[in-house]
Amino acid sequence: MNNIEFFPDGTQIDDWFYDTREPSLEKLGKRYVLTDYNILDDGKVHTKEIQQLIDTVAENGGGVIVVPAGTYLTGSIYFKQGVNLYVAEGGTLKGSDDISDYDLKITRMEGETCPYFTALINADGIDGFTMMGPGAIDGNGLRSWKAFWLRREWNPKCTNKDEQRPRLVYISNCKNVLVAGLRLQNSHFWTNHLYRCEHVKYIGCRIFSPASPVKAPSTDAIDIDVCTDVLVKNCYMEVNDDSVCLKGGKGPWADEAPENGMNERVIVEDCTYGFCHGCLTCGSESVRNRNIIVRRINVLDGKNLLWLKMRPDTPQHYEYIRVEQIKGKIENFINVNPWTQFYDLKDRKDIPLSYADHVTMCDCECDCDIYFNVAGNDEQYIMSDFTFENLTVNAKVKGGEYDSVKNMTLENVKVNIG
Numbered sequence: 001m002n003n004i005e006f007f008p009d010g011t012q013i014d015d016w017f018y019d020t021r022e023p024s025l026e027k028l029g030k031r032y033v034l035t036d037y038n039i040l041d042d043g044k045v046h047t048k049e050i051q052q053l054i055d056t057v058a059e060n061g062g063g064v065i066v067v068p069a070g071t072y073l074t075g076s077i078y079f080k081q082g083v084n085l086y087v088a089e090g091g092t093l094k095g096s097d098d099i100s101d102y103d104l105k106i107t108r109m110e111g112e113t114c115p116y117f118t119a120l121i122n123a124d125g126i127d128g129f130t131m132m133g134p135g136a137i138d139g140n141g142l143r144s145w146k147a148f149w150l151r152r153e154w155n156p157k158c159t160n161k162d163e164q165r166p167r168l169v170y171i172s173n174c175k176n177v178l179v180a181g182l183r184l185q186n187s188h189f190w191t192n193h194l195y196r197c198e199h200v201k202y203i204g205c206r207i208f209s210p211a212s213p214v215k216a217p218s219t220d221a222i223d224i225d226v227c228t229d230v231l232v233k234n235c236y237m238e239v240n241d242d243s244v245c246l247k248g249g250k251g252p253w254a255d256e257a258p259e260n261g262m263n264e265r266v267i268v269e270d271c272t273y274g275f276c277h278g279c280l281t282c283g284s285e286s287v288r289n290r291n292i293i294v295r296r297i298n299v300l301d302g303k304n305l306l307w308l309k310m311r312p313d314t315p316q317h318y319e320y321i322r323v324e325q326i327k328g329k330i331e332n333f334i335n336v337n338p339w340t341q342f343y344d345l346k347d348r349k350d351i352p353l354s355y356a357d358h359v360t361m362c363d364c365e366c367d368c369d370i371y372f373n374v375a376g377n378d379e380q381y382i383m384s385d386f387t388f389e390n391l392t393v394n395a396k397v398k399g400g401e402y403d404s405v406k407n408m409t410l411e412n413v414k415v416n417i418g
Contacts, residue, residue: 007265007291008320008358017231017267020203022180028084028130030063032056034072041070045096050074057083067091067135075101076166079123087135087182095120095166095188097143102166108195108225110160111250111285113259119170119193129171132180139168139187145214159342160218165189175199185209187219191239195225196261204234211240211275220245221276225285226261233267238274242281242307246292250285252348255315262288273299273328280323283309284339288317299328305366307332308356309339310381315352318359326364333366333393336374336383354381362389371395371415376404388413 005013025031037053039046050065054077057063062082069090075098079085087093096102102117109116120139123129131137148163155162165188171177172195180203184191191207194200202222209216221237224230225247237243249260266289273279279302280294286309299305306323310316336356345351371393376383384406391413398417402408 007293008322008360009291011291013267014229016199016229020201020233022132022178022203023130025064025086028064028086029082030060031066032063033066033068035068035070039072041072043073045073045075045101047075047077047096047101050077054079054083067093067133074120076103076118076120076122079121079126079129081126084130085121085132087133087137089134091133091135092138093136094138095140095168097140099144099164099166107170108172108193108259111247111254111260116161117164117166119167121169123174123177124172126174126177128176129174130178130180131182132178134181136183136185137168138185139166139191141165141186141188141209141216141219142214144188145216148217149215160189167191167193169193170195171197171200173197177201178203180204182206183208186216189218190220190223192222193225194223194227194230197227197230199229200227201231202233202235203231206236207239209239216240223247224263224266226263227266228264230266232271233269235271236274237271237276239276241276242278243273243276244268244294245278245281246289247285248287248289250311250314252313252345252352254287260287262290263292264290266292268294268297270296273297273302275301276303278302278304278307279330280305281307281309282318283307283316284311284341286316286318287314289321290319292321294323294326296325297328299326299330299366301329303331304335305330305332306334306359306361308336310336310354310356310377311339311343312351312380313343313345314354316354316381318356320358322360322362324360324362324364326366329367331369332373333368333371333395334361334374338375338377338380351380355384356381357384359385360387360389361391362387364390365392367394369396370399371397372399372402374400374404376400382406387411391415
């Protein structure tokens with residue numbers, strides 16, 4: 001029986017968060033093995049054949065697509081109600097590196113609803129979708145990474161979307177989703193993107209993209225975008241951008257647009273982070289995040305433990321965030337600063353005021369370069385009710401001053417500078 005625990009605002013954590021059981025392959029329904037349908041490890045792109053198999057499984061009442069040992073190439077595929085995915089030991093479902101194998105549709109990308117390329121794996125409007133197994137889903141992104149950096153040399157102002165590249169996994173408008181055990185790697189763009197989902201679990205996954213010799217640009221491990229009740233547990237995340245990033249919209253009236261919204265009740269626990277830009281990042285496309293917990297984390301090499309990106313062109317509210325029981329090496333223990341990448345107030349005359357409040361960091365032992373990289377800017381955002389408790393931090397420099405935060409509480413905080 002679990003002890004009763006609470007989110008930072010005092011709401012009780014639901015029993016759903018403690019149920020981390022994974023179904024057996026038999027529980028996923030009738031098996032449909034790729035090789036039984038002439039989908040072979042032959043170097044050919046089998047998008048059409050795999051999609052036909054998914055459609056057939058859905059028409060026959062559901063089941064599980066099984067990727068056996070071997071490497072099977074595909075472009076965009078779309079899962080349907082009742083159809084699950086299992087990747088067996090030694091099996092790899094691998095994305096094409098040709099953007100023409102990915103469909104151009106209206107989708108959600110970088111805080112906007114817009115035409116863009118679909119992901120390798122797509123699931124929309126499904127209740128009860130499972131992807132699991134010891135195998136890999138590999139984006140095969142090297143070609144687009146090289147092309148992106150070459151484009152940046154030609155045009156330093158090019159955006160993420162200027163080099164057309166797909167995400168690895170895009171799950172939208174779904175509930176009761178489980179992603180377990182998989183290696184999710186080498187995405188062209190964001191690795192996992194959840195949009196308008198509820199009750200999603202990532203359990204025991206390894207999410208990877210390289211930082212060298214070719215950097216995999218903007219390959220966030222898990223982007224959570226207008227979602228409620230999300231658990232990330234026992235995962236290893238090493239990506240050349242943010243590991244867990246909370247999104248939700250951007251722009252001067254982002255808080256009024258119906259397609260945008262809040263992320264609420266998110267727990268990230270018992271994970272290990274390799275290299276990443278942000279362990280928990282709010283932004284850069286984010287409107288409101290509430291009741292977020294990151295706990296029992298080991299950071300091997302990260303840039304920011306808690307990163308609150310404050311956009312001067314977007315009204316934002318980050319509240320009731322708790323980061324606890326963290327050990328490891330990090331550049332910035334906390335980073336709160338204005339974020340002006342691709343800044344655009346459009347025709348709004350005033351700067352929308354944003355807020356960050358009820359932020360707790362406790363029971364941490366970290367080595368870092370900068371302990372308190374926090375900049376006050378009352379014209380753009382107001383920070384209040386931060387609590388730092390039971391911290392031992394070895395830092396090269398302290399950073400900013402505590403007076404940038406209203407109601408800053410310190411208890412048993414040891415910061416060793418030098």
